Amino acid sequence: MTTGAVITGVGQSAVGRRLGRSGMSLTAEAVLAALADAGLDRADVDGVSTWPGAHSPAPGFSGAGVFDVVDAFGLNVRWFSGGSETAGQLGAVMNAVAAVEAGLARHVLVFRTVWESTATTLAQGRRASVVGSGAARVNGWTSYLVPFGAMSAATWAALYATRHMHDFKTTREQLGWLAVIQRQYAGLNPKAVYTDPLTLDEYLAARPIAEPLGLYDCDVPVDGSTAFIVSRADATSGLNAPGVRIEALSSALGGRPDWFSYGDGSEMMATEVGRDLWTRTDLRPSDVDCAQLYDGFTIFTLMWLEALGLVPRGESGPFVEGGTRIDVGGDLPVNTSGGQLSAGRLHGFGHLHEACLQLRSEAGHRQVFAAEVAVVAAGGGPLAGALLLTRER
Amino acid sequence: MASPQPDGSGHPPLPELELDNRAFWTGGGRGELLISRCAACRRWLHPPVPVCRYCLSTDVISTPAVGTGTVFSFTVNHQPWMPGMAVPFVVAVVELDDEPGLRLVTRLTGVEPADVRVGLPVRVVFEQHEDVWLPLFTPREAA
Ligand SMILES: [Zn+2]
Numbered sequence: 134m135t136t137g138a139v140i141t142g143v144g145q146s147a148v149g150r151r152l153g154r155s156g157m158s159l160t161a162e163a164v165l166a167a168l169a170d171a172g173l174d175r176a177d178v179d180g181v182s183t184w185p186g187a188h189s190p191a192p193g194f195s196g197a198g199v200f201d202v203v204d205a206f207g208l209n210v211r212w213f214s215g216g217s218e219t220a221g222q223l224g225a226v227m228n229a230v231a232a233v234e235a236g237l238a239r240h241v242l243v244f245r246t247v248w249e250s251t252a253t254t255l256a257q258g259r260r261a262s263v264v265g266s267g268a269a270r271v272n273g274w275t276s277y278l279v280p281f282g283a284m285s286a287a288t289w290a291a292l293y294a295t296r297h298m299h300d301f302k303t304t305r306e307q308l309g310w311l312a313v314i315q316r317q318y319a320g321l322n323p324k325a326v327y328t329d330p331l332t333l334d335e336y337l338a339a340r341p342i343a344e345p346l347g348l349y350d351c352d353v354p355v356d357g358s359t360a361f362i363v364s365r366a367d368a369t370s371g372l373n374a375p376g377v378r379i380e381a382l383s384s385a386l387g388g389r390p391d392w393f394s395y396g397d398g399s400e401m402m403a404t405e406v407g408r409d410l411w412t413r414t415d416l417r418p419s420d421v422d423c424a425q426l427y428d429g430f431t432i433f434t435l436m437w438l439e440a441l442g443l444v445p446r447g448e449s450g451p452f453v454e455g456g457t458r459i460d461v462g463g464d465l466p467v468n469t470s471g472g473q474l475s476a477g478r479l480h481g482f483g484h485l486h487e488a489c490l491q492l493r494s495e496a497g498h499r500q501v502f503a504a505e506v507a508v509v510a511a512g513g514g515p516l517a518g519a520l521l522l523t524r525e526r
Numbered sequence: 527m528a529s530p531q532p533d534g535s536g537h538p539p540l541p542e543l544e545l546d547n548r549a550f551w552t553g554g555g556r557g558e559l560l561i562s563r564c565a566a567c568r569r570w571l572h573p574p575v576p577v578c579r580y581c582l583s584t585d586v587i588s589t590p591a592v593g594t595g596t597v598f599s600f601t602v603n604h605q606p607w608m609p610g611m612a613v614p615f616v617v618a619v620v621e622l623d624d625e626p627g628l629r630l631v632t633r634l635t636g637v638e639p640a641d642v643r644v645g646l647p648v649r650v651v652f653e654q655h656e657d658v659w660l661p662l663f664t665p666r667e668a669a
Contacts, residue, residue, distance in 0.1 A: 263607045265539040276541035277573050280660055281633040283617045284538055284607040291601035292619050292631075299599070299644045343617075344602040344639075391573060393619045393629050398599055 135414075138230040139369050139525060140377040141240070142171025142362035143489045148324050148477050150250045152356040156196020157205060160246045163358035164206065171362045172373030173240060178362075179211045180238030184225035184245055184480070186215030191261035193252025196358060202244065212237040220384030220406070221427070221512025222481035223520060227382050229363040239368040245482040246358035253354065262286065262354065274391050274515075287351055289392040289514060290430040291343035297399040297432060298345060303450035305345055308431040309336035311467070312349045312474055314456040315428070319471025321461075321499040326355055326477045350431040355477030359486050375493045376525035380506075383410035383519045390515035401433075402517040403440035403510065410508075410519050411442065418442045421521075422504040423491050424465055425484035428472040433513045438467070441508060441519060466501045481511025485520065492524040536610025540658045546574050549588035554652030554659025561624070563589040570628045593650040594666060595622040598629055602639040616642050620663050636664040 144166025146159040168175065187198020199215040202208070214228040222245060229241035249261040265271045265279035283289060297303045313333055319325035331349065339348040369376055385405035388395045396404060411418065418441065426437040435449035443465060444452045453459055459467040470476045470487035477483065488507040490496045496504075510519040541551055546562075550572075553560030562574035566583035570591070577584050600618040616634040621627070634642060635651060648663040 260607075266608050268539045270542040271539045272542040272544065274573065276547070278631050279538050280540050280658070281617055281631055281662075282538050282603060282607070282611065282615055283631055285605070287605065288601055288603050288607075288617050291603075292599045292617070295601060295644065296599040296619075341602070341604045343605065346601075389573075389579075393598075393631050394572075394627070398619065398629075 136230050136379045136381065137234045137366045138379045139364050139366050140361050140379065140489055140522070141364040141369055141372050142167040142173060142374055143486055144168070144170055144360045145324070145486055146358040148326065148355055148357035148479065150326060150355060151254055153251055154248070154356060156193070156246045156248045157201060159248060159356060159358035160197040160202060160244060161205065163244060163246070163360040164202065164242060167242070167360035167362055170374050173362060175206055175208060177240050178208055178242045180229065180232050180241030181208065181210050181213045182225045182229040182232070182241055182243045183215045184219060184222045185217030192256040192259055193247060193249035194261040196246025196248045197244070202242070210238070212241070220386070220518030221516045223485060223509065223511040223518045224384065226361065226363060226485065226520065227384050227518060230379055230382060233363060233365040239365050241363045242360060243363055244358060244360040245480055247354070247478065247480060248356040249354035249478070250356045277391065285343070286429055286513060287346055288343045290432055291346045292393065293399055293401065293436065294345050294432040297435065300397070300399050301447035301450060303435070305337060306333065307450035307454045308350060308435070309333050310453045310456045311428070311431045311434055311459070312336050314459050315468050315472045316475045318461070318469050318499050319475035321497065322470050322476055325471040325475055326353055327475045346430055346432070349474065352429050352473035352478040355479070357477060357479050359479055359482035361485065377489045377492050378523045378525045379520060380416060380523045381410055381413040381521040383407070383413065385409045392514040395515070399436070400440065401436055401513060402515050403437055403512065406510070406517045406519050407440035407442055410521060414521055416506060416521065420506045421465065421508050423469055423488070423501045423507050424467050425469070425488045425507065425509045426467060427481055427484065427511045427513060428468055428474050429478070429513050431474070434467065434472070437510045441510060461499055461501060469496065469499050469501060481509070484511065485509050488522050492522055536606070536608055536612065537655060538608065538611070540655055543657065546576055550574055551658045553588070553590070554654070554661060557652070558590040559593045559650045559661050560588040561591045561622070561628070562586050570625045572628060572630055591622055591624045595620040595648055595663070597634070597642060597644055597646040597648060599644060600634070600642050602642070614639055618642070618663065620648055630661070632661060632663050634664065635662045
């Protein structure tokens with residue numbers, strides 16, 4: 134069982150803090166790299182998909198939209214999609230899979246660009262990740278959070294963390310091991326933003342942001358663009374790169390789409406996604422060789438481990454403790470690029486990029502031995518989506 | 527003793543008042559925590575929606591909740607997310623006594639951050655800002 138879609142090209146711009154480049158400049162670098170990687174001419178691209186589209190409620194949150202890219206590259210596409218109401222950030226990839234399966238396109242260019250680091254500087258401290266900042270009034274689901282001072286996903290994630298700790302005796306040290314191991318991976322990733330070793334003591338001593346979460350529980354805003362080519366499986370002959378097959382995906386949505394009503398309070402919409410993913414493949418969680426799991430905050434990764442059935446409910450804390458199981462030689466290497474905590478917040482697209490490198494055996498010193506199956510998950514709270522990928526043989 | 531809270535100058539943005547949420551945000555003017563409730567199956571619905579997600583009845587009305595509950599989860603927020611915001615302050619999810627699973631996000635007032643715990647019994651108090659009465663929660667006096 135598999136989808137009819139293959140990732141035939143990957144590309145990424147420079148990634149870093151305050152690069153001083155525009156969103157479109159970063160996008161161009163990533164898109165050109167992805168096309169070259171696939172061995173495709175721009176005339177072959179007949180679809181474009183992105184998240185969240187050009188609409189940018191906050192500085193640097195979106196670096197380019199569908200129209201920008203079609204215009205800049207002189208494309209002529211038959212199908213396109215951009216918007217934030219999708220199954221997490223990777224919903225843009227899932228839409229592309231659906232499009233090629235439906236015969237609406239053969240080669241879809243999928244991209245996500247952020248330039249929050251530079252944009253925040255230009256906006257004089259107004260941060261993309263702070264909801265409602267600068268607004269006169271707020272509406273929609275954020276209006277039930279922001280007026281109480283819950284203006285950042287850090288605060289919302291902390292509410293899950295407290296409950297997870299309460300229900301399962303999860304500890305700060307356990308969250309810390311995730312940050313420490315990811316920093317270790319980042320040291321092996323030339324593109325990572327923070328590469329100096331991080332000790333558990335340093336993690337514990339860091340300033341609190343929203344207790345129980347501290348500085349090193351939070352991902353880091355960066356500038357960067359990541360692009361992929363999602364192709365129909367029957368349109369890949371003669372292309373350059375080793376293919377990465379999209380085995381299965383899940384985009385479920387159930388329960389109230391807010392940050393405080395779902396389930397027992399220590400799980401997210403990810404639970405719905407995890408439930409569906411394994412009904413769409415013959416593979417099992419035990420087949421996964423590496424996991425790239427959203428880490429806007431450490432607690433999210435723990436919750437994704439459980440949601441995807443990679444560890445039993447409530448046991449993610451003990452699983453990551455000590456770090457050996459999630460390290461490169463461990464049972465389940467997790468966030469092998471350094472993740473968003475250390476490599477930078479590329480909004481799930483960095484995780485997908487890393488999964489492709491791993492399955493193509495191009496991950497350098499952090500390469501997971503014989504990686505054949507990878508799972509990628511993106512999103513927190515009501516946003517959630519997951520992809521199961523395999524190395525094409 | 528009141529713990530530090532976001533002060534007037536650095537107060538976060540208020541909610542836009544709309545047809546379906548107005549009762550929730552203004553009920554405090556009458557001292558009432560008004561929560562949407564299905565008249566047909568009696569289930570509570572928060573955030574407010576004009577159709578019942580349990581029985582699909584559109585007979586949903588704003589109803590006074592008892593105004594008491596327990597702290598379901600919380601965070602002591604140390605980061606000022608906007609200029610002038612006083613920290614630390616406590617953001618909490620409160621589960622209302624009216625129905626299991628009926629939760630809302632709020633800010634706790636009148637309690638030291640160190641004294642907050644999951645399960646703490648709390649009651650609603652209202653804090654007026656312009657045309658909005660924010661439902662905050664404070665510890666219930668020991669019985
Ligand atoms: Zn009903």
